[in-house]
Amino acid sequence: MGRIRENVERILNEIPDYVRLEIAAKTRSAEEIREAIDAGVHIIGENYIKDVKKVYPLLGKIAQWHFIGSPDMQKHDLLKNKYLEIFDMIETVDSEKIAIEINEKCKKIGKTMDVLIEVNSGREVQKSGVMPEDTLELVKKLGSLENIRIKGLMTMGPRLGNPEDSRPFFKETKRIFDEIKKLNMPGVEMKYLSMGMSNSYKIAISEGANIIRLGTVIFGPREL
Numbered sequence: 001m002g003r004i005r006e007n008v009e010r011i012l013n014e015i016p017d018y019v020r021l022e023i024a025a026k027t028r029s030a031e032e033i034r035e036a037i038d039a040g041v042h043i044i045g046e047n048y049i050k051d052v053k054k055v056y057p058l059l060g061k062i063a064q065w066h067f068i069g070s071p072d073m074q075k076h077d078l079l080k081n082k083y084l085e086i087f088d089m090i091e092t093v094d095s096e097k098i099a100i101e102i103n104e105k106c107k108k109i110g111k112t113m114d115v116l117i118e119v120n121s122g123r124e125v126q127k128s129g130v131m132p133e134d135t136l137e138l139v140k141k142l143g144s145l146e147n148i149r150i151k152g153l154m155t156m157g158p159r160l161g162n163p164e165d166s167r168p169f170f171k172e173t174k175r176i177f178d179e180i181k182k183l184n185m186p187g188v189e190m191k192y193l194s195m196g197m198s199n200s201y202k203i204a205i206s207e208g209a210n211i212i213r214l215g216t217v218i219f220g221p222r223e224l
């Protein structure tokens with residue numbers, strides 16, 4: 001113990017104040033997550049509802065909870081009232097279909113869900129996310145859904161050996177972010193740009209990220 005706190009404090013010292021630090025908490029214990037939050041992390045990002053089931057009862061609302069996994073694959077659980085109530089934001093909306101489903105379920109519980117649109121900035125066939133050229137059109141379609149609020153964009157980008165190689169994908173996502181922001185559409189507030197992981201967060205920040213999602217650099221390697 002103590003190592004997680006040190007890592008968080010070092011990173012918080014390194015990044016500008018406006019950047020929100022999110023932990024990618026998959027496979028981590030409630031104890032590890034608590035240490036990160038106590039050290040100043042703002043957001044808990046979870047990919048899997050099965051992890052939320054384990055740690056949420058022990059932690060509760062000690063920070064913001066964001067869903068960063070595939071909504072399509074975990075719809076059965078994610079769309080339960082309980083989990084819609086836990087999450088403050090779903091960062092990975094990438095189709096009209098899933099947005100409509102989230103909207104309808106949220107309407108039933110009287111909640112308006114903040115969402116980010118996930119962009120497949122690397123145009124990788126196996127990855128989730130909307131294609132860069134289709135992002136604006138998707139945002140236009142979702143603007144009228146009353147129980148979701150579009151708050152920005154999220155991207156992963158390809159996994160690359162050299163972090164510098166991620167830059168063009170971050171740049172492209174920021175360009176789309178700015179383009180949509182300029183249009184000032186009703187129901188759309190381009191406020192958050194979530195990009196950058198352990199190996200690439202410095203580059204992501206230099207390209208305009210204001211949420212970074214970090215796992216390994218805070219907790220150490222994952223054992224699966």
Ligand SMILES: *Cc1c(COP(=O)(O)O)cnc(C)c1O
Pocket residue numbers: 024026047068069156196197198199213214215216217
């Ligand atoms: C695991 C994960 C991260 C963080 O990955 P690290 O390389 O461990 O920092 C960020 N975003 C998402 C969506 C993830 O699943």
